[in-house]
Amino acid sequence: MVISYGPIVNYFKxxxxxxxxxxxxxGVAAGAKTAAKVKRMLPDSEVHIYTKxxxxxxxxxxxxxxxxGDFKDWQNLIVRTKEEFExxxxxxxxxxxxxxxxxxxxxxxIKNTDTExxxxxxxxxxxxxxxxVPVMPDFANIESEKIYTLRTLSDxxxxxxxxxxxxxxxxxxxxxIAIELVEAFVKNKKKVTLIERSPFVLSMLDEDISxxxxxxxxxxxxxxxxxxxxxxxxxxxxNDKILDIITTKGYGYETDMVVVASGVKPVTDIAxxxxxxxxxxxxxxxNSRMQTNLxxxxxxxxxxxxxNMVSEKPVWVPLGSTANKEGRVAAINIAGGAEDFEGILGSxxxxxxxxxxxxxxxxxxxxxxxxxxxxxxxxxxxxxxxYMPEVKNITLKLVADRRSHKLLGAQAIGCxxxxxxxxxxxxxxxxxxxxxxxxxxxxxxxxxxxxSIDILISTAQILKSKLN
Amino acid sequence: MVISYGPIVNYFKxxxxxxxxxxxxxGVAAGAKTAAKVKRMLPDSEVHIYTKxxxxxxxxxxxxxxxxGDFKDWQNLIVRTKEEFExxxxxxxxxxxxxxxxxxxxxxxIKNTDTExxxxxxxxxxxxxxxxVPVMPDFANIESEKIYTLRTLSDxxxxxxxxxxxxxxxxxxxxxIAIELVEAFVKNKKKVTLIERSPFVLSMLDEDISxxxxxxxxxxxxxxxxxxxxxxxxxxxxNDKILDIITTKGYGYETDMVVVASGVKPVTDIAxxxxxxxxxxxxxxxNSRMQTNLxxxxxxxxxxxxxNMVSEKPVWVPLGSTANKEGRVAAINIAGGAEDFEGILGSxxxxxxxxxxxxxxxxxxxxxxxxxxxxxxxxxxxxxxxYMPEVKNITLKLVADRRSHKLLGAQAIGCxxxxxxxxxxxxxxxxxxxxxxxxxxxxxxxxxxxxSIDILISTAQILKSKLN
Numbered sequence: 001m002v003i004s005y006g007p008i009v010n011y012f013k014x015x016x017x018x019x020x021x022x023x024x025x026x027g028v029a030a031g032a033k034t035a036a037k038v039k040r041m042l043p044d045s046e047v048h049i050y051t052k053x054x055x056x057x058x059x060x061x062x063x064x065x066x067x068x069g070d071f072k073d074w075q076n077l078i079v080r081t082k083e084e085f086e087x088x089x090x091x092x093x094x095x096x097x098x099x100x101x102x103x104x105x106x107x108x109x110i111k112n113t114d115t116e117x118x119x120x121x122x123x124x125x126x127x128x129x130x131x132x133v134p135v136m137p138d139f140a141n142i143e144s145e146k147i148y149t150l151r152t153l154s155d156x157x158x159x160x161x162x163x164x165x166x167x168x169x170x171x172x173x174x175x176x177i178a179i180e181l182v183e184a185f186v187k188n189k190k191k192v193t194l195i196e197r198s199p200f201v202l203s204m205l206d207e208d209i210s211x212x213x214x215x216x217x218x219x220x221x222x223x224x225x226x227x228x229x230x231x232x233x234x235x236x237x238x239n240d241k242i243l244d245i246i247t248t249k250g251y252g253y254e255t256d257m258v259v260v261a262s263g264v265k266p267v268t269d270i271a272x273x274x275x276x277x278x279x280x281x282x283x284x285x286x287n288s289r290m291q292t293n294l295x296x297x298x299x300x301x302x303x304x305x306x307x308n309m310v311s312e313k314p315v316w317v318p319l320g321s322t323a324n325k326e327g328r329v330a331a332i333n334i335a336g337g338a339e340d341f342e343g344i345l346g347s348x349x350x351x352x353x354x355x356x357x358x359x360x361x362x363x364x365x366x367x368x369x370x371x372x373x374x375x376x377x378x379x380x381x382x383x384x385x386x387y388m389p390e391v392k393n394i395t396l397k398l399v400a401d402r403r404s405h406k407l408l409g410a411q412a413i414g415c416x417x418x419x420x421x422x423x424x425x426x427x428x429x430x431x432x433x434x435x436x437x438x439x440x441x442x443x444x445x446x447x448x449x450x451x452s453i454d455i456l457i458s459t460a461q462i463l464k465s466k467l468n
Numbered sequence: 469m470v471i472s473y474g475p476i477v478n479y480f481k482x483x484x485x486x487x488x489x490x491x492x493x494x495g496v497a498a499g500a501k502t503a504a505k506v507k508r509m510l511p512d513s514e515v516h517i518y519t520k521x522x523x524x525x526x527x528x529x530x531x532x533x534x535x536x537g538d539f540k541d542w543q544n545l546i547v548r549t550k551e552e553f554e555x556x557x558x559x560x561x562x563x564x565x566x567x568x569x570x571x572x573x574x575x576x577x578i579k580n581t582d583t584e585x586x587x588x589x590x591x592x593x594x595x596x597x598x599x600x601v602p603v604m605p606d607f608a609n610i611e612s613e614k615i616y617t618l619r620t621l622s623d624x625x626x627x628x629x630x631x632x633x634x635x636x637x638x639x640x641x642x643x644x645i646a647i648e649l650v651e652a653f654v655k656n657k658k659k660v661t662l663i664e665r666s667p668f669v670l671s672m673l674d675e676d677i678s679x680x681x682x683x684x685x686x687x688x689x690x691x692x693x694x695x696x697x698x699x700x701x702x703x704x705x706x707n708d709k710i711l712d713i714i715t716t717k718g719y720g721y722e723t724d725m726v727v728v729a730s731g732v733k734p735v736t737d738i739a740x741x742x743x744x745x746x747x748x749x750x751x752x753x754x755n756s757r758m759q760t761n762l763x764x765x766x767x768x769x770x771x772x773x774x775x776n777m778v779s780e781k782p783v784w785v786p787l788g789s790t791a792n793k794e795g796r797v798a799a800i801n802i803a804g805g806a807e808d809f810e811g812i813l814g815s816x817x818x819x820x821x822x823x824x825x826x827x828x829x830x831x832x833x834x835x836x837x838x839x840x841x842x843x844x845x846x847x848x849x850x851x852x853x854x855y856m857p858e859v860k861n862i863t864l865k866l867v868a869d870r871r872s873h874k875l876l877g878a879q880a881i882g883c884x885x886x887x888x889x890x891x892x893x894x895x896x897x898x899x900x901x902x903x904x905x906x907x908x909x910x911x912x913x914x915x916x917x918x919x920s921i922d923i924l925i926s927t928a929q930i931l932k933s934k935l936n
Contacts, residue, residue, distance in 0.1 A: 029920065062853055062915045076855035176914075309910070321913035324920045328929075342908040349912035358912050385530055387544035420888040423911050427892050430909055431899040440810040441898055442777070443891050444817035444826050445789035446644075447530045452497065452792045461796075 018336055020124035021046045023108060025098045025270075027056030028152075029320050030301025031129030032080065033327025034334075035090045041335035047090045048121070050110055052097040055153045056082065061320045063156035064177065067163060068184035074157055101126065101274035103294045125334045128276070128284065128292070128299040129327070130267035132318045134260055137172065137233060144238045146257045150177055151264070159259065166256035167191060170245055172233055173262030174201030176350050179217070181259060183352050186221050193255065195228045195247065197262075204348075206363045208378055209397055209411045216355050216413075233258075264318060266303045279305035281316035288340035290330035298334065300326035307343035310361045310408055310429055311370040317346050346409075347426050349419040354392075358419040360426040361409025364399045373402040377463040381455040383416025385447035392416035398425070398435070398459050405434040405467055421456045435464050486804055488592035489514045491576060493566045493738075495524030496620075497788050498769025499597030500548065501795025502802075503558045509803035515558045516589070518578055520565040523621045524550065529788045531624035532648035535631060536655045542625055569594065569742035571762045593802045596744075596752065596760070596767040597795070598735035600786045602728055605640060605701060612706045614725045618645055619732070627727065634724035635659060638713055640701055641730030642669030644818050649727060650685060651820050654692050661723065663696045663715065665730075672816075674831045676846055677865055677879045684823050684881075732786060734771045747773035749784035756808035758798040766802065768794035775811035778829045778876055778897055779838040785814050814877075815894045817887040822860075826887035828894040829877025832867045841870040845931040849923040851884025853915035860884035866893070866903070866927050873902040873935055889924045903932050 022038055024031045027049040039047045049056055057080040066074050082092045093110075100109035107120045134149040148159045163169065169185050171178045174196030185192045194201065200210040201217065217225060228247065236258060237244040246252045266283040268276075277293040279285040283305040290298045302318035304326065322344055332339040349358035367374035378397040385391065394414035400407050410425040412418030428438055438460040445452055490506055492499045495517040507515045517524055525548040534542050550560045561578075568577035575588050602617040616627045631637060637653050639646045642664030653660045662669065668678040669685065685693060699719065704726060705712040714720045734751040736744075745761040747753040751773040758766045770786035772794065790812055800807040817826035835842035846865040853859065862882035868875050878893040880886030896906055906928040913920055 059853060059855070059915065059920070061913070061920070062855055065856060065915055070857055071855050309908075319913065320920045321911065321918075321922075325925070328921075343910075345910035347910040347912045349914045349917050351914065351916045356917075360910065360912065385527060387527070387530055387539045388533060389538055417885075417888070419912050419917055420885070420891060423888060424891045424895050426911060427901065427906070427909050428895045428899070430905060431896070431901060433895065433899060437898060438895070440777075441891075441895050442811075442813035442815040442828065443789065443894060444815045444828065444887050445529070445787065446817045446819065447527065447533055448819045449817050449824075449887055450789075452527070452529070452788045453796075454789075457793070 018042050019044045021122065022048070022125045022127065022334060023121055023123040024049045024127040024129060025108070026129035026131055026301065026303075027051045027092065028058060028060060028129075028131055028301070029323035030131075030327040030330075031127065032057035033324050034127050034129065034300060034331045035085070036080065036088070037328050037331035038334050039088060039090050041331060041337070043089070048093060049085070049090065050093045050096045050098050050108075052095065052113060053152050053154065054094055056085070056092055056094065058153045059320070060151070060153070063150060063153070064180035064184050066156060067160045067181065068187045074153065077153060077156075098270060101270055101276075101297070103274050103297060106296065124296065126297045127330055127334070128271050128297065128303060129301045130270070130303045132264040132266050132302040135263045135265050136260060137262060139233055139235050144236065144243065146238065146243050147236070148257060148259045150181065150259065150261065162257050163188060163190060168193070168255050170195065170243075170255040170258045172258060172260050174198065174203065174227070175261060175263065176202075176348065178261040179350060179352050181261065182217060182221070182225060186224050189222075190224065192221075192225045193228065193253065194225065195231060195233055197230065197232050199229050201227065202357065204363070205357070205359060205411055206365055206397065209395070209413055212395060213352070213355065213357055213413055217352055220353050220355070264302070266316065266318070268303060271299065271303070279314050281305050281314055283316045288342060289333045290326055290341060291333070298330045300330045308362070309343040309345055311366075313370060315344070315346065317344055319344075319348060345426050345429050347422065349422070354415045355413060356415070356418045357413045358422040359409065359411040360422050361407070361429045362399060363409060363411060364397070367399050367401070367408045372408060374408065375400050375402050375463065375466055377459055377466060379455065379459050379462065380414075381458060382451055383414065383418070383455070384450055385452075388447050390448070394418045394421065394455055396421055396455050396459050398463050400435050400463055400467060402467060405436060407433050407435055407438060421454070424456060435460050435467060439464060486510050487512045488802075489590065490516070490593045490595065490802060491589055491591040492517045492595040492597060493576070494597035494599055494769065494771075495519045495560065496526060496528060496597075496599055496769075497791035498599075498795040498798070499595065500525035501792050502595050502597065502768060502799045503553070504548065504556070505796050505799035506802050507556060507558050509799065509805070511557070516561060517553070517558065518561045518564045518566050518576075520563065520581060521620050521622065522562055524553070524560055524562070526621045527788070528619070528621070531618060531621070532645065532652050534624060535628045535649065536652035542621065545621060566738060569738055569744075569765070571742050571765060574764065592764065594765045595798055595802070596739055596765065596771060597769045598738070598771045600732040600734050600770040603731045603733050604728060605730060607701055607703050612704065612711065614706065614711050615704070616725060616727045618649065618727065618729065630725050631656060631658060636661070636723050638663065638711075638723040638726045640726060640728045642666065642671065642695070643729060643731065644816065646729040647685070647818060647820050649729065650689070650693060654689050657690075657692070659692050660689075661694045661696065661721065663699060663701055665698065665700050667697050669695065670825065672831070673825070673827060673879055674833055674865065677863070677881055680863060681820070681823065681825055681881055685820055688821050688823070732770070734784065734786070736771060739767065739771070747782050749773045749782055751784045756810060757801045757806075758794055758809060759801070766798045768798045776830070777811040777813055779834075781838060783812070783814065785812055787816060813894050813897050815890065817890070822883045823881060824883070824886045825881045826890040827877065827879045828890050829875070829897045830867060831877055831879060832865070835867050835869070835876045840876060842876060843868050843870050843931065843934055845927055845934060847923065847927050847930065848882075849926060850919055851882065851886075851923070852918055853920075856915050858916070862886045862889065862923055864889055864923050864927050866931050868903050868931055868935060870935060873904060875901050875903055875906060889922070892924060903928050903935060907932060
């Protein structure tokens with residue numbers, strides 16, 4: 001069957017004829033989404049994206065798979081080219097660094113990083129979508145060209161070139177990007193040393209889960225990967241083409257290149273300079289309409305603070321899926337609509353070779369930190385009927401609140417289809433589902449897809465017993 | 469990583485010491501589950517399963533995959549052997565047909581079908597789990613040994629043997645089992661003619677969806693499959709080793725064997741003879757504790773009527789996953805606990821080669837029939853980032869109520885991971901999720917698993933526009 005890309009009817013098109021000048025700072029996910037959506041809704045308005053980078057509208061999340069060689073051309077990562085934007089009437093200005101927001105005058109100050117010229121642009125509405133940048137550890141001679149980060153598309157293209165001429169690569173950090181890069185490097189038969197300050201990689205998971213992930217990585221890395229936990233890099237010494245790594249605990253070795261993947265921070269400097277309020281997490285504070293405290297200034301994407309819909313607390317979780325949704329909500333509100341972004345659940349998924357790793361809501365440690373009397377159950381079960389040839393295992397952890405019996409979160413790992421179960425929980429979390437209610441879920445069953453009582457239901461049944 | 473089958477702690481074990489004699493009629497899914505669970509909860513009680521068949525506790529749903537040759541040994545389908553039951557103190561009586569329930573005396577009358585002996589057994593609690601049987605069409609010489617059904621494990625073993633000595637097989641009916649058998653027969657390079665009275669196979673789906681399924685089957689069957697729609701078999705004439713098929717519309721051809729898969733009906737004869745109330749669907753009426761109208765008589769599994777949790781109307785949807793859950797609920801209540809089975813959502817999934825087909829809640833036609841002002845959107849989108857090598861398409865249909873904006877159901881087909889989206893919706897349906905609320909769902913995103921805005925969210929966004 002050829003399933004065509006069916007027409008997605010744009011019900012908003014030309015709904016009203018507001019004519020405005022809309023400036024957007026940043027154009028990766030949130031900025032590009034805002035631009036595209038607002039231009040469709042207000043076709044007569046002027047829409048500009050300013051970015052200091054080389055590219056707009058690309059999938060950052062896809063870069064590890066480009067580096068791995070899962071596809072050959074980085075241009076596949078471009079969601080919409082500059083030419084396509086211009087054709088739809090959206091003006092793209094690359095190598096243009098916005099240095100100041102003059103909110104009283106409704107102007108921004110922009111530096112052309114090629115010519116060093118300056119200019120001012122007026123706006124009716126301004127959207128800050130400046131994203132996030134890597135946190136650079138505080139070690140010596142960070143200037144070496146053998147030290148990479150992975151944030152922009154240009155970073156990704158450079159990092160792949162660097163990988164190709166290296167034999168041994170050090171990754172500092174053990175989060176999502178770090179693990180995706182381990183996969184990419186192992187696929188390219190590179191030796192990898194990963195240095196992570198926590199006892200296990202993926203410290204955003206509970207340790208009963210993250211320890212299993214770390215075991216899997218070590219056992220499925222063709223002998224190429226070494227993980228150093230509970231240690232940090234204290235010094236990097238550049239010796240011609242080789243880097244000497246020295247850790248805080250005194251371990252030393254040589255490596256060909258280093259990738260710093262020890263976290264990111266929101267880009268908020270021009271916003272806070274302009275008097276835009278930041279939240280407790282340090283990211284830009286916005287309401288559910290994506291408005292900042294200054295009138296006609298919106299912010300969306302990785303530079304903004306979000307609300308965790310389970311704990312109802314402010315959090316900062318920068319993710320591409322959220323950025324896209326926030327961009328859409330900002331655009332609708334700018335265009336005179338009324339749309340709210342209610343928050344996030346911290347849902348995420350990543351792959352390491354055949355292992356799927358996913359989470360939603362709160363982990364047990366996050367739940368305890370948020371003040372819940374958390375009760376959890378972790379079980380391992382087959383993802384489909386045991387007699388099916390493609391059967392795999394999943395380990396699922398559910399966390400609930402002892403008092404209300406409300407589900408707080410789920411984590412799943414395994415070579416089986418775990419993220420399916422986590423997404424199922426995430427919709428329940430939206431509405432405050434209890435463990436008892438989850439047991440009533442009528443999930444699809446057929447031997448190639450699940451066991452007759454799915455692991456999600458089994459785990460909820462055991463959790464219910466534990467709660468009572 | 470070796471993920472072991474972790475210990476599932478049995479919190480119920482020996483919770484109380486009720487000592488009863490519990491008789492269970494039928495032992496496939498619901499009956500076997502009830503027996504196992506009640507014996508664990510009441511270890512001192514006497515538990516007996518009576519069945520007229522050869523086997524107990526097996527996966528009927530797995531039989532098409534056994535026939536296909538996905539695994540070699542039908543014994544893999546056995547969930548728990550007779551010996552394992554006996555070892556845990558549960559007595560299994562095969563070839564024992566229960567012919568009468570004497571509820572006033574709390575006795576049942578049983579015929580040994582091998583010896584033709586009769587006996588009576590007293591019970592404290594009786595569980596009816598008699599399941600369903602194929603509906604046999606009303607055509608001539610149904611006695612031919614070349615005409616098969618697929619219900620019991622013995623049927624499955626015979627059907628596989630029949631297939632192996634046939635070149636051309638006719639399937640009457642186009643439901644789940646029929647389509648799973650088409651896959652099995654095509655895998656074994658058999659020619660198949662399928663005769664379905666509806667305009668397309670899988671009439672439990674809306675026709676915009678089922679027509680795509682039928683196209684896929686015809687295009688992915690190695691030229692072996694012919695589907696005759698809007699016609700029925702009027703006569704079968706047995707000519708030595710060949711069967712002549714004649715349809716109502718006058719089409720005639722020769723075939724080697726016939727599988728009748730045109731639906732099933734609940735087995736309710738001994739129940740209704742005993743004064744047990746049947747529901748409007750013709751299946752046994754039970755409350756949420758799985759109790760019939762007669763005291764100490766429970767019923768569960770395919771022989772019982774269920775409640776659709778969306779329409780809140782009685783329905784009869786016989787499925788293995790539901791049978792297992794109902795068996796568990798019956799057992800807990802028999803053992804003195806208090807557990808409710810709230811109903812079903814009609815969630816189901818099946819595979820035809822690489823195509824996944826799933827549904828939950830109400831289809832559009834069911835919604836209209838239930839009195840809703842139904843609004844629907846169907847879109848096709850990629851299941852993961854477009855640049856990932858393993859990207860596939862999904863077609864998703866969401867149905868909502870124009871008045872309340874509540875979601876009513878979802879259907880998904882495609883070579884991509886559609887059932888994941890359907891399960892996600894099914895948990896939302898449990899709690900009456902609106903289209904607007906679904907848009908807030910925070911689903912996991914990573915390029916190997918979904919697009920940055922998942923098809924589920926895109927479809928909900930368009931549906932929202934259509935509702936407003």
